[in-house]
Amino acid sequence: MTVYLVGAGPGDPDLLTVKGARVLAAADVVVVDRLVDRRVLEPIGPGALVVDVGKTAHDGASWRTQAAINELLVAHGRTGALVVRLKGGDPYLFGRGAEELAALVDAGIEVEVVPGITSALGVLALAGIPATLRGVASSVTIVSGHSADGAETKWRHIARAGGTLVLLMAVANRMRIATQLMEAGVSATTPVAVIERGATPYERRLASTLGELGDLHVEAPAVIVVGDVASHLVRSDSEAVLSAALSPTE
Numbered sequence: 523m524t525v526y527l528v529g530a531g532p533g534d535p536d537l538l539t540v541k542g543a544r545v546l547a548a549a550d551v552v553v554v555d556r557l558v559d560r561r562v563l564e565p566i567g568p569g570a571l572v573v574d575v576g577k578t579a580h581d582g583a584s585w586r587t588q589a590a591i592n593e594l595l596v597a598h599g600r601t602g603a604l605v606v607r608l609k610g611g612d613p614y615l616f617g618r619g620a621e622e623l624a625a626l627v628d629a630g631i632e633v634e635v636v637p638g639i640t641s642a643l644g645v646l647a648l649a650g651i652p653a654t655l656r657g658v659a660s661s662v663t664i665v666s667g668h669s670a671d672g673a674e675t676k677w678r679h680i681a682r683a684g685g686t687l688v689l690l691m692a693v694a695n696r697m698r699i700a701t702q703l704m705e706a707g708v709s710a711t712t713p714v715a716v717i718e719r720g721a722t723p724y725e726r727r728l729a730s731t732l733g734e735l736g737d738l739h740v741e742a743p744a745v746i747v748v749g750d751v752a753s754h755l756v757r758s759d760s761e762a763v764l765s766a767a768l769s770p771t772e
């Protein structure tokens with residue numbers, strides 16, 4: 523039997539692919555991450571075993587190591603059960619999907635990847651931000667803001683690339699990242715958009731600039747967009763409705 527590595531998309535269950543929903547409905551075992559929106563689990567049948575391997579991000583600690591998750595997948599895969607490994611967004615983008623695939627392949631288990639809509643593009647699109655835009659941004663760089671290794675060099679290179687910069691896992695380090703980008707020549711007035719918990723009922727959209735990013739109140743999980751396309755951010759429906767209600771009528 524095949525183990526499916528499935529991308530759950532950014533939150534809204536309607537953004538799960540048709541194939542993802544189909545294999546979830548047929549699954550005997552579903553191994554799910556913390557960032558996966560619980561509404562995405564609805565297609566799972568009542569008889570399926572759901573194993574939550576959610577990790578806590580606060581101190582980087584996890585109640586299950588990646589090695590333990592790999593072993594769990596291999597163990598269930600060997601039983602011949604239909605196993606779905608459900609991961610937030612796309613399984614590969616900062617998702618360690620490749621490590622899990624390698625562990626399964628090494629164990630002689632067949633694996634199929636079902637891509638998902640990554641937060642790095644989908645959450646932007648929902649908020650009105652085109653990652654690339656003719657005449658404005660001809661490239662997009664997606665970077666993890668989490669790793670501290672070689673940080674200074676990394677941000678200097680990234681600043682030189684131009685185009686749109688999409689930062690994931692960057693909430694805690696946003697001040698340092700903004701400073702390093704500005705030191706590398708990116709203007710403090712560069713538009714920034716922050717989308718917290720995109721594609722969920724708790725979504726928050728914030729417009730700012732690189733110079734102000736460090737002082738902005740932001741909670742994870744969030745996607746941070748740096749570049750001219752960030753000025754395309756549209757306010758969320760609730761804010762628009764509120765402001766319409768407050769506007770004087772003619």
Ligand SMILES: C[S@@+](CC[C@H](N)C(=O)[O-])C[C@H]1O[C@@H](n2cnc3c(N)ncnc32)[C@H](O)[C@@H]1O
Nearest residue numbers: 611612615617640641690691719720743744745
């Ligand atoms: C470990 S990475 C996994 C990314 C995932 N594989 C993807 O393709 O979206 C987790 C980071 O993705 C971003 N993220 C994931 N879901 C999000 C959402 N619904 N709204 C905003 N950011 C999200 C945040 O930056 C979060 O810290």
